[in-house]
Amino acid sequence: MTGSGMVNEEPRRAFLRRMAAAVPAVMLGAWSSRVLADDEPVPGADATGEPAAPVRDIDGVEFVLRSEWTASWRPRPERMRLADRFERMTVHHWGVDASGMDQGRDAVARRIDGILGAHVSRNYGDIGYHFILDLAGRVWEGRSLVFEGAHVSSENSRNIGIMLLGNFQDEKPSDSQLRSLGLLSGFLASRHKVPEGNLFGHCDLASSECPGRLLYPRVREIREKGWA
Numbered sequence: 021m022t023g024s025g026m027v028n029e030e031p032r033r034a035f036l037r038r039m040a041a042a043v044p045a046v047m048l049g050a051w052s053s054r055v056l057a058d059d060e061p062v063p064g065a066d067a068t069g070e071p072a073a074p075v076r077d078i079d080g081v082e083f084v085l086r087s088e089w090t091a092s093w094r095p096r097p098e099r100m101r102l103a104d105r106f107e108r109m110t111v112h113h114w115g116v117d118a119s120g121m122d123q124g125r126d127a128v129a130r131r132i133d134g135i136l137g138a139h140v141s142r143n144y145g146d147i148g149y150h151f152i153l154d155l156a157g158r159v160w161e162g163r164s165l166v167f168e169g170a171h172v173s174s175e176n177s178r179n180i181g182i183m184l185l186g187n188f189q190d191e192k193p194s195d196s197q198l199r200s201l202g203l204l205s206g207f208l209a210s211r212h213k214v215p216e217g218n219l220f221g222h223c224d225l226a227s228s229e230c231p232g233r234l235l236y237p238r239v240r241e242i243r244e245k246g247w248a
């Protein structure tokens with residue numbers, strides 16, 4: 021792995037094929053103009069304390085479903101808007117230095133659960149981001165892609181929210197995290213037919229330092245490289 025967080029085209033395509041086969045479609049958004057029926061369970065809402073599902077590890081990128089990391093808060097659909105489609109993606113950072121923290125799966129799960137709790141206390145229907153990427157490069161499902169996110173004030177419409185744990189004003193994103201960001205954003209762009217160039221940093225859409233001066237240039241690199 022180079023420090024750029026980029027991957028060659030052929031391994032990337034092979035990865036995307038394996039990802040599509042191994043990761044539950046609902047996590048990545050497989051519906052088309054679908055609307056939940058009144059009695060249909062909300063995807064990601066099945067936090068029943070059942071035994072943890074097997075780890076989904078694809079080329080070193082581990083995927084964790086929402087139901088595997090939290091039983092604290094169920095999504096509240098009445099406080100969210102259904103997403104009809106997605107046409108842009110926005111990258112955020114946590115804004116808290118995570119480099120000295122325990123990067124084990126359980127510790128990260130508790131950290132993300134804390135973020136969810138904070139968002140619930142603000143009356144969000146669920147955690148605001150659709151995906152969270154930790155320093156080990158794991159991809160954690162956040163808010164179901166059935167719903168619009170809550171991550172850029174007044175710019176949430178059709179906008180997939182991806183948050184990287186860390187404070188990238190001060191620390192560098194890890195190579196694993198950048199690799200996962202490149203792969204995930206490429207996959208989502210292709211699955212949702214996101215137009216070229218529509219990968220943003222929070223600071224592109226609002227007055228903000230997010231996702232930080234050490235991450236934002238990498239977001240631009242991915243955007244300029246494109247996903248065709």
Ligand SMILES: [Zn+2]
Pocket residue numbers: 111112113171222228230231
């Ligand atoms: Zn942000």
